Amino acid sequence: MGDVAKGVLAGAWTLLVGWILPTAVNLAVCFFAVVPSLRHTVPFSRLWPTTGVNVTLLLLTGAVVVGLVLNALQIPLYRILEGYLLWPAHVYTIACARRRQEKWDLQDRLRLLRLKRQLRARGRLPVLARADLTRLTQHSRIARASRTDSGRTTAQRGLLREKLARYPVDDEQIAPTRLGNAIRRHEEYGYDHFRLDTQVLWNELTGTAPEQLRRQVDLARSSVDFFVALLAGHAAVISAALAALASTGDRPAVLIITAAILGFLIPVWYWCAVSATDEWAAAVRALVNTGRSPLADGLGLVLPATLTDERAMWSLVGKFSRLPYSERAAALNGYRRVPPAETP
Structure with missing residues (x-):
């Protein structure tokens, strides 16, 4: 019973922090800055509260109801901000190309910094490295950014690597927005x-993982939810x-000042949401790294001894889960756990 209560409280906390709290902030701003301009119009004149207690109850009730609605609509909200929903095809293509170029530029800038550091330390570079150094120094955009990067401290250069880490490894997975890439x-x-398709096996993975890992993922995501709900409410x-x-x-x-201030804050909250995905990504990484063994055990499989065999196994499991049954799925038999022998 205690575990059930803790699970309910944990879910309520992430819902409160991620969706209800930012909704309450937006409703308060709307009520005190926008609604007074409409208080003499129908239906606001009939619904306008007459006491401070009524105002508080209205805001609390509205925050809970609207927060629950936003929580239910979180998938389309995220997909709009990630660039997957309501984006025209040509805009999507152009934005993906821009994000891909940004990733390549960050890679080149870090590569140039590394080559310059090696040149200073060793006095010379291998032939291929020298060719890379020449190519990058002759690239106008990279060379221009390099002049700024050269004056950066070690911690500031670490921020460049942090920005690069917010892109997916595979260029084919690039999304049209920074938030989309940070989540992707x-x-x-x-x-x-590991060839473990977490999008397909997410429920199985979280259902068999230790409670602490699931809790870390939920708490990390609630921070991103907070900023997503905040900027959606601002809009x-x-x-x-x-x-x-x-x-x-x-x-x-x-009204003009309110719209201007909130319009200025929207990109700020968006940047905060992108930054908050770092903790979310770390929690998911921990979930995958340490949750694979319980997942395999829960599926009745034995985790192979070699990484190559493990990648082959998870690839088969992913196909088995997302595709109609085929006789080729019998390849999983080699990874299934042998049932204990029955005692006579």
Whole structure:
């Protein structure tokens, strides 16, 4: 009973922090900055609270209800911000190409810094490394960025590696937005390293993993949820402020200032959401690295001794889970756990 209670409380906490709290902030801003311009219009004139207690109850109730609705709509919200939903095809293609070029530029900048450091330490470079150094120093965009990178401290150069780590390893997995790439990197981690398709086997993986690992993933994701809900709510409040400005014209200065401040904060929260994915990615990486053995045991399989065999096994498990049954699935028999012999 205690484990059930802890699970419920953990889920309630992530829901509260990730969706209800930012919704309460947005509703408060909307109520005090936007709604007074509409208080004399129907239906606001009928619903307008008459006491402070009524205001508090209205905000609390609205925060819970709207927060639950946003939580239910989190998949389309994320897909819009990741660039998978409501993006025109040509815009999607152009944005992916831009993100891919940004990744390549970061790789080249770090490569140039590394080659310069090796040249200073050794006094000379191998032939291929010298060719790389010449190519990169002659590249106008990389050379221009290198002049700034050369003055960076070790910690600042580490931030460049951190930015590069927010891209998926496979260039074919590049998404059109920075948030999409920051999330995609941990979605592809299991498949890239072990051929474990975590997108297909997510429920099985989290269902067999230790509670602490699942808790870490949920807490890390709630930080990203918080900023996603905050910026989505800001967009709704801005729309309401502009609609009120166009319809009533009452308190125009307050409405314009509110829309301007929230519009300025949206990219800030977006950057915070991208940065918060670092902890989420680390939690998923830990879940994959240490949760594979319980997952294999839960599926009735024995984890192979070699990484090559393990990658082959998880590839078969992924195909078995997402594709209709085929006789080729019999290849999994070589990895199945032998049942204990029955006692006579």
